[in-house]
Each structure stands twice: as C-alpha cells, then as structure tokens.
Amino acid sequence: MTAPDDGAHLAALAHLLADPTRARICLALLDGRAWTATELARHTHVSAPTISEHLTRLVEGALLTQERQGRHRYVRLADPHTAHLVEALAAHSRPTDPPPPTTLRAHRATHALARARTCYDHLAGRLGVAITDALTHQGLLRQDTGFALTDTGLAWFTDQGITLRRTTRRPLARSCLDWTERRPHLAGVAGAALCRHTLTNRWCEPVGTTRALRLTPRGERALGDLLDIDPRTLR
Known part of the structure; x- marks a missing residue:
C-alpha cells in the first residue's frame, strides 16, 4: 500500500x-x-x-x-542505493541500437567502458557480467531467487582473503542491471569487496580518468585460475 x-x-x-x-x-x-x-x-x-x-x-x-x-x-x-538507481535507469533508457560513435576517440572510449568499468564501487561491463556468470556457474552465487552467496561462496571469499564488511544495512549480494550488457552483474557488499580486491591486486587498472578498466595479464591469469574465465571473451 x-x-x-x-x-x-x-x-x-x-x-x-x-x-x-x-x-x-x-x-x-x-x-x-x-x-x-x-x-x-x-x-x-x-x-x-x-x-x-x-x-x-x-x-x-x-x-x-x-x-x-x-x-x-x-x-x-x-550512497550505493542511489548509484544502483542511476545505473538501472541508464540501462532501461539506453536505446537497443544506439548510434555508433562518430570519432575514433569516442569509439575507443565506448568500447573500453563496455569491456570493463566500475559501477560506483563494483565491477560492470563484460568483465562484471562474466565474473557474475562464473560465480553462479561454480555454485558460489545463486540467481534463481534473487542474488545470494551460497555457503560455498562465502567460504570462497574467505579463502581469497576478501573481507565482506557486513556492518551496514547494505545487502551482501545484489543484482545490478548492466547498461551495456543488459544483464545483471554483482553489486552489494560482495560486489564492492571483489572490486577492491581486483584493484588492490592489480588484476585491473583504471584507463585514464574515466571509470573504464583494463584487465591486466595478472588479472587474466587469476580469473582463469580461480573462476575458469577465458580471457579471450573479455578482449
């Protein structure tokens, strides 16, 4: 009501x-x-x-x-809730077939954002969705009744040394609709912690002053070893 x-x-x-x-x-x-x-x-x-x-x-x-x-x-x-709202509205408002960039610089910027970027404090783009899919495929994340880490998933985060700071009312795992992939990526406490981990360990590096990220060779190896993600799908 x-x-x-x-x-x-x-x-x-x-x-x-x-x-x-x-x-x-x-x-x-x-x-x-x-x-x-x-x-x-x-x-x-x-x-x-x-x-x-x-x-x-x-x-x-x-x-x-x-x-x-x-x-x-x-x-x-x-706050993260506001960021989630803005990203979701951007995903819903983006044309299905947006006009192509008119300059080489715009073309590169658009593709860099689509490959990998931050969405406030978590990973988005093709990289964010690929990690979310891999976590789900390996039984670490459930998407059937909303996003939720499994017991195995919680243990996986601990094993990787990724601390989940559950001191706020923010959900542990949350679905965020990706505006370029039109599919969900992982947000919430777990999404933010994973993003911090990838940046701290230099799995990803910022591209210029934008929120685009570049997956490093170290990141390719880590994601391949830990989540069986083929780096060729992210290039």
Whole structure:
C-alpha cells in the first residue's frame, strides 16, 4: 500500500533526473569519486553558476552529498542505493541500437567502458557480467531467487582473503542491471569487496580518468585460475 505522498515524491525524483545536465552529473559520479563543481562544469559543458544551481538541487533532492574544502565544493552520489538507481535507469533508457560513435576517440572510449568499468564501487561491463556468470556457474552465487552467496561462496571469499564488511544495512549480494550488457552483474557488499580486491591486486587498472578498466595479464591469469574465465571473451 502506498502513502498519499508517494506519487509526489516519485514525480519530484523523476523531475530531478529529467534534466540532461543533472542526468550527466549523476552518470559521471558513477565512478564513485568526489568531483569538484569545476570538474563537473567542464564535463557537462555548462557555466559555473549553472552547475552550482544543478548541484544544489541534486543535494536538496538527496541524490548527492557535498562537502567543502577551502573554496572547492566536492560532491558524490549519496550512497550505493542511489548509484544502483542511476545505473538501472541508464540501462532501461539506453536505446537497443544506439548510434555508433562518430570519432575514433569516442569509439575507443565506448568500447573500453563496455569491456570493463566500475559501477560506483563494483565491477560492470563484460568483465562484471562474466565474473557474475562464473560465480553462479561454480555454485558460489545463486540467481534463481534473487542474488545470494551460497555457503560455498562465502567460504570462497574467505579463502581469497576478501573481507565482506557486513556492518551496514547494505545487502551482501545484489543484482545490478548492466547498461551495456543488459544483464545483471554483482553489486552489494560482495560486489564492492571483489572490486577492491581486483584493484588492490592489480588484476585491473583504471584507463585514464574515466571509470573504464583494463584487465591486466595478472588479472587474466587469476580469473582463469580461480573462476575458469577465458580471457579471450573479455578482449
């Protein structure tokens, strides 16, 4: 049963994200970093006063949090739940057959993001989906009744030295619809922990200043040994 004001709240949220500039801000912040207002103004090609107005509305709408350091204003997505919402909306809104990139640089950037990227604090793209499929195939993750790690899966994370920080209300395992693959990848506490592990152990490396990742030779060997993932499927 919905409360009388639920419709108004949903409409207000939709209105916040209906503006293309505010939507681009939220998509940029899916990299999990805190951005300055100046960086976001440059990224979205708007003026400083305009970006300030948009950021204020997103903060007031509880989609972003902010902090100030000196003259700089830093913002980030409010929490993992917000990131999940933005990624899911991006997946649903993306055309089935998007127009091809018009420049070589755009082509490379698009394909790099599709191969492997971070989605806030977990792995996405072809890499994220491949790992999710491998965990499921090996009986470490269940998808039949929602995402859930099995007892064997919990033991696997422990064996790899991956700590699952269950100190918040965040789900241990959660499905997140991948906007390029149109299939789910692993989010939640386990997804975030696995992402940290791959970056700390240099299985993946960031590509430039984007949220795209490159799978390293060390990562190819590790994923092949641990999850039987053929690296050729990720290239």
